[in-house]
Amino acid sequence: MKYILVTGGVISGIGKGIIASSIGTILKSCGLRVTAIKIDPYINIDAGTFSPYEHGEVFVLNDGGEVDLDLGNYERFLDISLYKDNNITTGKIYQHVINKERHGDYLGKTVQVVPHITDAVQEWVMNQAKVPVDDDRKEPQICLGGTIGDIEGMPFVEAFRQFQFKAKRENFCNIHVSLVPQPNATGEQKTKPTQNSVRALRGLGLSPDLIVCRSAKPIEMAVKEKISMFCHVEPEQVIFIHDVSSTYRVPILLEEQGIIKYFKQRLNLPIDDQPSDLLMKWKKMADRYERLLKVCSIALVGKYTKLSDCYASVFKALEHSALAINHKLDLMYIDSTELERSTEAENSVKYHQAWHKLCKADGILVPGGFGIRGTEGKLQAISWARTKKKPFLGVCLGMQLAVVEFARNCLNWKDANSTEFDPDTKKPVVIDMPEHNPGDMGGTMRLGKRRTVFKTQNSVLRKLYGDEMFVEERHRHRYEVNPELTHCFEEKGLKFVGHDTEGNRMEIIELENHPYFVGVQFHPEFSSRPMKPSPPYLGLLLAATGTLSAYLQRGCKLSP
Numbered sequence: 001m002k003y004i005l006v007t008g009g010v011i012s013g014i015g016k017g018i019i020a021s022s023i024g025t026i027l028k029s030c031g032l033r034v035t036a037i038k039i040d041p042y043i044n045i046d047a048g049t050f051s052p053y054e055h056g057e058v059f060v061l062n063d064g065g066e067v068d069l070d071l072g073n074y075e076r077f078l079d080i081s082l083y084k085d086n087n088i089t090t091g092k093i094y095q096h097v098i099n100k101e102r103h104g105d106y107l108g109k110t111v112q113v114v115p116h117i118t119d120a121v122q123e124w125v126m127n128q129a130k131v132p133v134d135d136d137r138k139e140p141q142i143c144l145g146g147t148i149g150d151i152e153g154m155p156f157v158e159a160f161r162q163f164q165f166k167a168k169r170e171n172f173c174n175i176h177v178s179l180v181p182q183p184n185a186t187g188e189q190k191t192k193p194t195q196n197s198v199r200a201l202r203g204l205g206l207s208p209d210l211i212v213c214r215s216a217k218p219i220e221m222a223v224k225e226k227i228s229m230f231c232h233v234e235p236e237q238v239i240f241i242h243d244v245s246s247t248y249r250v251p252i253l254l255e256e257q258g259i260i261k262y263f264k265q266r267l268n269l270p271i272d273d274q275p276s277d278l279l280m281k282w283k284k285m286a287d288r289y290e291r292l293l294k295v296c297s298i299a300l301v302g303k304y305t306k307l308s309d310c311y312a313s314v315f316k317a318l319e320h321s322a323l324a325i326n327h328k329l330d331l332m333y334i335d336s337t338e339l340e341r342s343t344e345a346e347n348s349v350k351y352h353q354a355w356h357k358l359c360k361a362d363g364i365l366v367p368g369g370f371g372i373r374g375t376e377g378k379l380q381a382i383s384w385a386r387t388k389k390k391p392f393l394g395v396c397l398g399m400q401l402a403v404v405e406f407a408r409n410c411l412n413w414k415d416a417n418s419t420e421f422d423p424d425t426k427k428p429v430v431i432d433m434p435e436h437n438p439g440d441m442g443g444t445m446r447l448g449k450r451r452t453v454f455k456t457q458n459s460v461l462r463k464l465y466g467d468e469m470f471v472e473e474r475h476r477h478r479y480e481v482n483p484e485l486t487h488c489f490e491e492k493g494l495k496f497v498g499h500d501t502e503g504n505r506m507e508i509i510e511l512e513n514h515p516y517f518v519g520v521q522f523h524p525e526f527s528s529r530p531m532k533p534s535p536p537y538l539g540l541l542l543a544a545t546g547t548l549s550a551y552l553q554r555g556c557k558l559s560p
Contacts, residue, residue, distance in 0.1 A: 009197030064448030399519025
């Protein structure tokens with residue numbers, strides 16, 4: 001097993017996840033099996049209870065793990081399926097060690113950070129690195145991992161300082177991602193932050209084999225030579241990644257700077273110097289992305305719109321679908337509270353700007369979420385999409401609110417609501433699930449990959465999924481559509497075309513006599529891939545560009 005540790009310096013959010021994923025993509029294109037582990041130094045057991053404003057979206061895995069969004073990048077780039085243990089947190093490690101101590105496994109020893117916590121980290125990494133993540137179920141050959149040098153991450157840094165000797169030099173490689181800023185005052189690219197960052201890392205006992213420098217603009221050769229000299233590495237060990245129009249370009253930039261040849265020598269890998277067809281596909285995809293001329297605009301109506309990372313997978317799923325139909329995505333984030341009547345009274349400019357964005361969009365998407373704030377605005381957007389025949393996709397809470405909106409305006413149940421927002425509502429069209437325990441918050445939802453069975457042939461989504469009898473997608477919810485009231489909706493044209501395997505849980509809705517009005521209880525964005533777009537999102541983009549009917553008539557084949 002070969003281990004590649006990716007560390008970050010200067011600032012967080014520098015792109016460790018994308019760079020690790022891109023390196024994995026290059027190695028996978030050389031015919032190697034790659035897995036990935038993300039290390040987060042927070043004490044939370046997992047990311048499930050975070051506000052999206054803390055660390056971005058919560059990414060859900062097949063096994064129900066609620067993890068950091070970087071694991072989403074790993075899955076999308078490498079086309080693999082990871083597990084919850086591929087995300088290590090301080091909380092998980094300490095819980096593991098404390099449980100062993102309570103069990104008596106340490107035989108009366110004083111349990112300390114070194115060696116017990118650091119040994120637990122190394123043991124976890126070695127065990128998880130062997131778990132198959134590809135469809136062929138073979139053991140991976142390379143394990144990529146990412147962590148940072150915060151004070152709270154010191155036990156992990158110390159664990160890897162020890163691990164580099166345990167694994168041996170020819171099996172362990174450290175890549176350090178740093179920032180080369182360019183102050184407007186001088187316009188000169190500064191290397192001092194990188195020098196200090198590398199010095200600090202060396203002081204902790206880790207020496208970078210590759211230094212990946214992030215910058216706004218391409219870096220000059222003189223800067224490369226300066227970093228090489230002051231950081232004690234060869235010039236070919238300094239890699240530059242400037243800001244690019246799409247992340248699909250990053251593996252290409254790395255490959256152009258000789259990273260395959262370096263890894264072949266440094267880790268003694270049994271590969272050719274040239275990448276395979278897979279990287280050529282990435283290059284064609286990146287070229288195509290940059291040449292797109294036609295634009296499709298989608299309004300994303302949510303409550304976490306100030307930070308794009310809050311809907312990272314939704315954005316990627318839309319981008320994959322737009323690219324598949326040769327359109328550039330124009331994603332307009334609309335804060336759902338700004339569509340509400342209360343905003344019109346407080347700030348009419350914001351209110352009218354939000355409605356202007358919504359009205360000019362080609363399609364409307366209401367993603368998942370929790371809590372009552374902004375729900376009235378989402379209901380207004382759904383009502384607009386339904387009455388004006390605008391293509392609409394509701395995901396998780398978006399589907400539940402579509403049911404609430406239909407109940408209020410088509411069934412004339414004016415007090416219809418979800419018990420999440422009004423526990424005493426007379427018409428509970430959305431209810432909490434029977435098995436839901438209102439005690440602990442963490443890990444108590446219906447999580448992970450579940451089967452949804454189509455109950456009719458006459459379904460747009462079934463056709464988009466290739467006329468399959470069932471689909472398996474990832475879930476994350478506590479509430480569900482009330483199965484006792486579904487017959488009232490069906491009579492008025494809102495069809496529940498997909499159920500769970502028992503037939504009790506409503507999974508997919510479709511509205512009759514509408515170009516595309518679809519709601520799904522699951523999160524299809526988590527399984528979208530650059531070369532395999534998610535069918536519900538693809539349907540939204542096709543309907544928004546007026547090409548859905550032609551696509552279905554062609555037997556769900558994209559035009560060249």
